[in-house]
Amino acid sequence: MSTSRKAAIVGAGPVGSLSAIVLAKRGWSVSLYEGRPDPRLPSSKEAARLRSINLAISHRGICAINAIDPEVAKRFLEAVVPMRGRMIHHLDGKLDSQLYDRDGQCINSVDRSLLNEALLEEVIGLPNVKVFFQHKLEHVDFEKKTMTLKDLNTGQDVLADFDFCIGADGAFSTVRRQMMRVVRMNYQQEYIRDQYIELKLSAGRDADGYPTFQLDPNHLHIWPRHSFMLIALPNQDKTFTCTLFAPSSELDRLRTPEEILTWFKLHFPDAVSLIGEKELLRDFTSNPRSPLICTKSNPYHYLDRALLLGDAAHAMVPFYGQGLNCGLEDVRILDILLKEEGVTSTTVIPPGSIDDRLARALFRYSETRHEDLVAICDLAMNNYIEMRHLVTSPLFLFKKALDNALYYLSSRRDMSFDAFNTVLSHLPYGLGEPRGWVPLYTMVTFRPDINYATAKKRAARQSGILTGIGWASVAVVASLGVWTVRAARLTLLHRSQA
């Protein structure tokens, strides 16, 4: 072990933990630093509960964990609640189920801390990983390859050295800020006008007094109200975590308990009765109002010694449910590149020189990953409009139905539908790989073999075709209308002549 090179990973969230597993499996001697206390301590659990949106993890994220550690993926899947589609709650109480996937594929609701703890347990079990909680990064010297951390247990500064440093320390990453001192990094951060507040929807009781879900557990529930929305994700304990997204100007107007309840009853009458007025008031007034930020960076690496992964590299708004999936995929791609470039944990790199293989792997990471990361950040931003507004629009529903019909047709395996696919592939600005028609949501969520940038470009082309078909349909309907009127007049004329 003493000849292994040292990796310092900052941030022991799911992305940092998965990175630790990757590097430990490749023989590195890994130190994983986390500013917060051990999340498995009871005192940490309450703090964590208030902190973040429930997670939706999809095939893309599971595929990433599975590629690195199938055992963890298997155990993790036992802790999720699958969601087959969106359940739209209309203002009049009407419900509408919109399935995510024709073949019944699901996204999975999971408590962020459950996933985090599952990965951490795995990390702590590895012989060549040391985990340091309550170690807050203060400074990195990338030339000397050392970092200074404050040990919050003792109040002392700790100096650590590393060969390779991974920043998985979230949207407000200290590693990123330190890298920006030595890397000419393009960087962008944008707060959207909306904020979010979490509200708890507790379990009901069945006839025998056992806890039961108050809403269909296999859906992601949405109350779309155009300029704001409420969503609810199921938990294994039969509760739901509700999240209200609204412009801060809208929230600012709600100051007294009366104003709050009146507003909720006006827009979400069914949710208020399920959550309970007292509980709603308590959560709304005591839970934090959190901002939503989108960040983009480029490049993500520095020479052969530093890399940003997950939210530290690309924080996105949560409306495509891809934030964590994308972060886990970052780690899978790093793993592939380390392998492809033949990076080893035992190569001896003399002081002052560069590990060319690792440098090439990291350079390729920045080069190939950037377009995908920008694409998913943009898709997530656009999806907010879909979730809070478009899902109620007839045109949206018509295009969605058509989208699914084409998907169905193009994936049939019989001869006649092969012809259909051939037509598709010859359309102007052809759709390219993969062949056939795949809806955007399916590509992003269920097809890790299609990268985000390809999904976005391809969906733009498909959307153009759908709009074309839409207009053509309008034209046909209009012609039929004219034809019907004419036919009717002719008939009348014949009758009057008869």
Added chain:
Amino acid sequence: MSTSRKAAIVGAGPVGSLSAIVLAKRGWSVSLYEGRPDPRLPSSKEAARLRSINLAISHRGICAINAIDPEVAKRFLEAVVPMRGRMIHHLDGKLDSQLYDRDGQCINSVDRSLLNEALLEEVIGLPNVKVFFQHKLEHVDFEKKTMTLKDLNTGQDVLADFDFCIGADGAFSTVRRQMMRVVRMNYQQEYIRDQYIELKLSAGRDADGYPTFQLDPNHLHIWPRHSFMLIALPNQDKTFTCTLFAPSSELDRLRTPEEILTWFKLHFPDAVSLIGEKELLRDFTSNPRSPLICTKSNPYHYLDRALLLGDAAHAMVPFYGQGLNCGLEDVRILDILLKEEGVTSTTVIPPGSIDDRLARALFRYSETRHEDLVAICDLAMNNYIEMRHLVTSPLFLFKKALDNALYYLSSRRDMSFDAFNTVLSHLPYGLGEPRGWVPLYTMVTFRPDINYATAKKRAARQSGILTGIGWASVAVVASLGVWTVRAARLTLLHRSQA
């Protein structure tokens, strides 16, 4: 004086110094902190010489200084070299003069340190300002209104308190970074692919041995070479400061003295012979290759206690020569808002409460200034293409001539041209205020009464009209051609029949 409120200004460049004058004149007790040594020391001068592009200061910047201190403006104007237009150096040695303004208005070339020292002298003469050199900001506590600075003379930390803090500490502002901890600030930084290197073109000697300019001193000289360019600005000592702007990939290819000279002789033969091969090689290899960065932020203020001005708020690429002009205008606008909101330097604000007037002035600053700052950052970026490429394009020159012709027509005071202006004002999406036709460059550079955002929007409309006229002219020319051919054929026909 003891009842005066305290202003801490970080950064003693032109923007910080002008801010100090504004606040001191309004009765504040001002501390001006600068990380570098006193620029008036001989040892500082050499360091400063290597640091930055020569400045072009235009009517907008002068107008800002003049509004705050007419004496300084007057003295400053004695140290500049006026430039009436661009001098294009074609590859074949041909020269082309393009005047900036029909009425002979000029921009002014000035050594950055001369301007800086002139303003600093003024500041140091004011009784209620203290200037601290070699004081490097480390941390700001905006709640307690204190800042920690390292005194580089003693190595000790110094604690200073303030009521109002101005960050005028440049593109990599520490004040901005500290503000981002408490303000939800949108922020963006982008490095362009190009870098710049400064080269010195020394004075020649006239027949009597006196120093003389080697190029026309009343022009900004440009060697546009499409993907890169060289420019030269005159100095009062008869030298020119040349700046090469080129993609870093282009510069990376020049490694040996032979490669460097061959490249320069290929693209800038006349410049090489003026600069001298030895001097060129010395400057090219020893002067720094500096990056070009564009940053945007929003908001610029925090409550009643902090404001970003100049490059700290909006670093732009130097291709419109507006960076400093814009920074000085920031100060002029702050001055106006402080006056309009009735902010005083003696109001006693109890600890923990807010100065509503100052808060309102700063809020209005962010609200009203942002669109202009984004506009000029974007215009500066676009102007690079014009400078290195378009100035040689016939279509560009045609549109420019038309632009100036319309400007001439619309500013004639006789009756018939009033009719012309009336037509202009009735065009679709009318041009709005000011009436008439004003070329973009003139609006940005010579018309501080037109803000940047208005200039940009208006120029986009004017450009649409110019393109329209361009196409119409093409059509007319084409029809005339057809008509001429027909007429000629008819004539021939007549002749053959005769």
